[in-house]
Amino acid sequence: MFLKKPCMTSAESYPIQIARLKTEIETADAIVIGAGAGMSVSAGLTYNGERFKKYFSDFHDKYGISDMYAGGFYPYDTLEEYWAWWSRHILVNRYEVSAGKPYSDLFSLVKDKEYFVLTTNVDHQFQLAGFDKTRLFYTQGDYGLWQCSEACHDKTYDNKEMVYRMASEQRDMKIPAELVPKCPVCGRPMTMNLRCDDTFVQDEGWYAAAARYDDFIRRCEERHVLFMELGVGGNTPGIIKYPFWKMTAKNPQAVFACVNYGEAVCPKEIACRSVCINGDIGKVIDDLL
Template sequence: MALDTAQIRRAADLLDEADGLIIAAGAGMGVDSGLPDFRGNEGFWKAYPALGRSRMDFARIASPVAFERDPGLAWGFYGHRLALYRSTRPHAGFGLLRAWGEAMPQGCRVFTSNVDGQFQRAGFDPAAIYECHGSIHHLQCMDGCESAIWEAESFAPEVDQERCRLLNEAPRCPHCGGLARPNILMFGDGGWIERRSAQQARRLEAWLEMVERPLVIELGAGTAVPSVRYFSQGIVARGGRLVRINPREPEVANRRDAGIAAGALEGLQAIAALRAQT
């Protein structure tokens, strides 16, 4: 299906008018890099057949309870994801966004519900990124020991992908020696240490105070888990504009904004191609 040229033109115009760019990214942002889409049990179980055989859905494995009941299985899942994200090369759309943001007077910032660290891998300033659900590249104690958060770089998971089980030793808390878990907001998670994300939120808010004409480019963020959409709507409510790129739910409420029915990379490349013509 051909993309809506009028919406792409509107998006290009909004880029020209803005003095600061906010990239708001949901799970769909990583699909064009080859990362699995966990939308629905079918896609999730295709990526993790061992969990499919036991009929364990994403919400059950992505939970502190999973670490309490079966750490080897929980770390098999998260260890596989950690290794995958470390080896994945961000798609070309990341570079387009970075170039557009760097050309603006106030630069750019990132708000993402993704825990994969792809924006850091794509060369974005880590201090300019707000990961609202945490990061798989950081760990914390299962017991909240010392309220500490540390980087996971020394942990090299070895995973039996057929059984979705960790083969080597799980990471341990450097303070008490107890089991460590990802510093990620999971389902039913009352133990997530949010200090790192809260610091990121304060930095983003301070930056927003300096921006007069903010533009949000929202990518791959649906309504099922609406964290990114709520953020985008908040920017619009304070006078910002919105470009929404989403293959299934591209609609925008304000006709001054733009909604492009496309995947992240396709939509960004369409905007870039049109801008190159002018």
């Protein structure tokens, strides 16, 4: 459908791009927001550098782990160590953190519009910022949920209380053995509800959110809709980026917007109905306000 190589659409000056995007937000019948990791990076929720050292210097010293993303995949020797890592990771990225400014500002920008959010982020930032839970679809999971590691049943479990216990009671990078969570059905170890492989559990809430998103998209098919891509990289383009391109191409009234530092691109086929801004998401949203 599209040419293989997308083109940069940054010929316009930044003030003109901001003015165009602001007009589209104000005049659109509906806005579909697609948010990736770049959104949380702009909010300061970085997984490396000083923030990583602040919370995981001991794991770096022992294993040479260099960032939070890598630490989540490290093959720890014991479940006690695995959950020492993850309880800390969940705590600092899900529970003991407030809504980042880009999220709060985005909510101020669209709260009075008909909107829906599709995101691959798992850090709960949209809900912390005030977005309506029924207008959110977290496709890749949630740091606040656990599941059976063997996916023996399609149910997830809130982990807040146990995460706080694990974080407070761990010593020498290990939690007490009695705190290792086990599946209540099969007795196998629990794991994070994050889409890493084919064992990812899509529970009742996941399917309900997917249905609401599909319904929203159907109602937008012949309307002036703004598909707004924020901080989406190239790891999983089939979830947000490619569908947004295709839906924009299919609907002559649709407009595509992309805000991404270094990756603000779109296909030539929809360039005339696109606004691609190469810049920090937080600054762009602030300027739109």
